[in-house]
């Protein structure tokens with residue numbers, strides 16, 4: 001179960017303002033469901049939990065093959081082509097898993113570190129790019145393809161799997177030429193909404209997460225988010241954040257109290273930033289890992305310009321916990337915590353932080369996951385996906401395009417001397 005507590009917002013938002021944005025969110029939900037709104041050619045993600053367009057068996061079968069033996073899977077992709085998988089895998093396994101990510105930066109050091117690790121391991125490569133032409137994953141793949149060929153020779157074809165558009169792009173041409181196995185990213189699903197296609201599912205299933213749990217969570221999250229009722233968390237969340245934006249808040253901070261949710265907040269940043277930040281408007285999506293960042297960003301959040309609001313992410317129950325014991329000499333003066341669990345201390349840290357920030361005029365609401373598992377993560381992801389679609393429609397923007405992402409690429413291509421990009 002996921003709970004959304006927005007009661008603290010009552011002291012910051014006027015009732016009639018909130019009623020107004022709730023009515024707007026309901027209207028946005030009807031537009032989304034009727035598939036008549038802006039960007040409606042990219043609404044395929046609404047169907048993904050119910051799996052009408054993805055060959056799950058084929059993805060599971062390749063994942064099973066990768067899981068046989070002691071293989072690493074190197075996933076090459078950037079933005080929507082890697083953040084969803086990384087968010088889910090790290091939420092469930094932390095840093096202890098068999099998936100490596102590449103092609104999301106241009107650092108020689110990062111790539112060298114990966115190649116060093118591959119020296120002693122067997123591996124598969126999954127190169128993921130919807131457009132099939134993105135520079136960062138393209139360069140990483142060129143280097144990893146050569147490395148794979150040196151290592152596996154004639155077996156290379158089996159070791160490289162591509163995930164790309166069905167009909168377009170340089171990666172598709174290369175995959176056809178080399179005879180690599182191919183998965184398709186549906187035309188009507190944008191990168192940041194693609195976690196339930198092969199983009200996210202091949203890495204996630206290869207890491208060992210069960211498909212049934214994924215789908216159970218996604219179906220629960222999507223069904224409740226499309227329901228026109230006052231309990232709908234996606235709708236309430238969208239109404240609240242737009243009301244806060246209109247009241248003068250400029251930055252939304254997604255604050256987790258579980259380090260394993262760090263990459264989920266990175267996924268959320270792309271989802272919200274690319275969907276909403278256009279036409280000279282939109283909340284800036286920021287994130288902090290707590291309690292860690294209370295010792296670096298706490299001062300700013302408590303006391304700086306009051307342009308922020310917070311959305312907390314907490315975990316209700318942990319499968320593993322530590323009970324603190326009393327020490328004979330109490331030299332560290334922590335005996336007052338004897339008998340308490342670490343998760344209890346974390347919960348009190350959250351409650352104390354929320355109270356302090358409310359006193360410091362930082363409005364907040366919170367999503368609380370009953371436990372940290374695939375079911376709850378996918379339920380939350382669907383709530384967030386619908387939440388940003390509604391927010392975008394309420395703000396009058398197309399939440400499904402990202403024209404601004406092209407600007408840096410054109411400059412980079414000109415500076416690199418790419419044909420057709422003259423100075």
Ligand code: PA5
Pocket residue numbers: 078079080081128129130131132133134137190191192274402405
């Ligand atoms: O949201 C988006 O569409 C972008 O951020 C893309 O995910 C990112 O640029 C990667 O694109 P591609 O999958 O085409 O390589």
